[in-house]
Amino acid sequence: MAGTWGMLQRHPRNRKHTNDMKIHIIGSGAIGGMAGAWMAKNGEDVTFVDAWRPHVDAMQANGLRIDGILGPHHLQVRALHPEELDEPIELAFIATKSHHTDSAVELVRPHLTPDATVVSLQNGFNAERIAELIGAQHVIGTVPDYTAALVDPGLLEYTVVGPVYIGELDGALTPRLAEVERLLSHLTTVKVTQNIIGRIWTKQCYMSWIVMSAMVDAPIVEVLRPIENRMLGVAVVRETLPIAAASGVTLESDAYFQPELIADRSAAARRKQSDVIQGLIDHFDHRTNQEPAAREGYQYVKQGSGMWWDIVYRKRPSETRWITGALVERAQALGIATPLNATMAEMVYAIERGERPLGWQNIAELADLAESLGEPLGLE
Incomplete structure (x- = not known):
């Protein structure tokens, strides 16, 4: 019984991530960039990764600027080109466009820790696709209902405030889900659902x-x-x-x-x-x-x-x-x-x-x- 409990504790969904955990935003444009920016503003350890080279170059040189509905903000961030990513990943938010989901998963897969969590912060059926690629036990689904735009390299515009729905794919309520709720609530209202597929x-x-x-x-x-x-x-x-x-x-x-x-x-x-x-x-x-x-x-x-x-x-x-x-x-x-x-x-x-x-x-x-x-x- 003790051995079984130990295995359950090590299962990705039963892990409660600690506040010193490193967070990776894979696709740091409108949706991912906004979520990551507000995490970083609130003291979280966030790394921004994006395939658009001018955007990463701008963040590395001048930081990330945000304008729009919450006013102007400017923060220094850690940003990487995909080929510069070479470190363990405990928690990744994949926020690419749907057509880049597979390449985003291939980018992070070699770096995922055994109990890593991958959050699909996207529109579309991408949580389902990510689960096919790395296993459903690693995946949390979301529906972001706020809107933003990547206006220029290093510049985001927050356009409409809205909630984010989050949930385990099987509807379970888990410690890691509570942690993802905490992180995303830096930016907006988070609604936990036991019907994320719906x-x-x-x-x-x-x-x-x-x-x-x-x-x-x-x-x-x-x-x-x-x-x-x-x-x-x-x-x-x-x-x-x-x-x-x-x-x-x-x-x-x-x-x-x-x-x-x-x-x-x-x-x-x-x-x-x-x-x-x-x-x-x-x-x-x-x-x-x-x-x-x-x-x-x-x-x-x-x-x-x-x-x-x-x-x-x-x-x-x-x-x-x-x-x-x-x-x-x-x-x-x-x-x-x-x-x-x-x-x-x-x-x-x-x-x-x-x-x-x-x-x-x-x-x-x-x-x-x-x-x-x-x-x-x-x-x-």
Whole structure:
């Protein structure tokens, strides 16, 4: 019995990390950079690792600068290029884009201690993928609902305050989960969930209307403001709900995502859903944002979603293939038709290849398809 208890204590999920533990942020852009910065500001031992050489060079030379909703900050940090990483890793936060998850895992794998913890601080099904690569016993899943941007090398912009959901993949409550909660709470509210898989799927589903907004070179609040566009977004998200149900996943509700309401096509439900989206618009719109730390008069560089930011500002492929595209692939495997999401994904891919211009005509084209499928786009 004593031997069994000793083995349990050494299991990664039963370890409570100490305050002198070294933390590695793998992917030190918007989401990872913000979390790591606030850990470092609060005395944690943090190392920032990133594949974008100018960003690491800037952090090494001049530190990390942050601006945005919490005001300007500047701190000296330890930053490494990937090839400079050569030390044991006890706790890693992987915060890369989804398409760099495998390479991030390959980077850290040789350095992981036997009881290391790897936290997926990402959008998408990446916790599941990391678990496949290194074992679920090492992995904690999260859903970051704050937004930020890597504006320039060494400069982050914190754009919208929001919580982070965290959980063990099997729903257990463990000492290491409490430690990750403590670390992330330096930046924002942390919500521990025993259904992190459902929470990941929840964001995966509602991000369909975020992907939709990236087809126009306009702030997300302007894309979602017209009633027809709101209802188009609802139709796109509604199409994803059967995929989760067929996968045995229980979706979560919150202030901006209520699966039962989205599934209801009645006029009364559509009016309620329009009000929900208005709340989301107000949350994203810095002119009406009521966060206590909102900065009056500050000119935000990032005005759209992360998808829009990648396409318009960074001139690179977005995570659409790993968000909407991943849902479409799972739907196909289950025999579920997703004409709106499949079409929307292909439209975004064409935009990324330079074969389709950004513009309101993309929304109109998707709306025409929705109406042909019998989706109601009005409130009556």
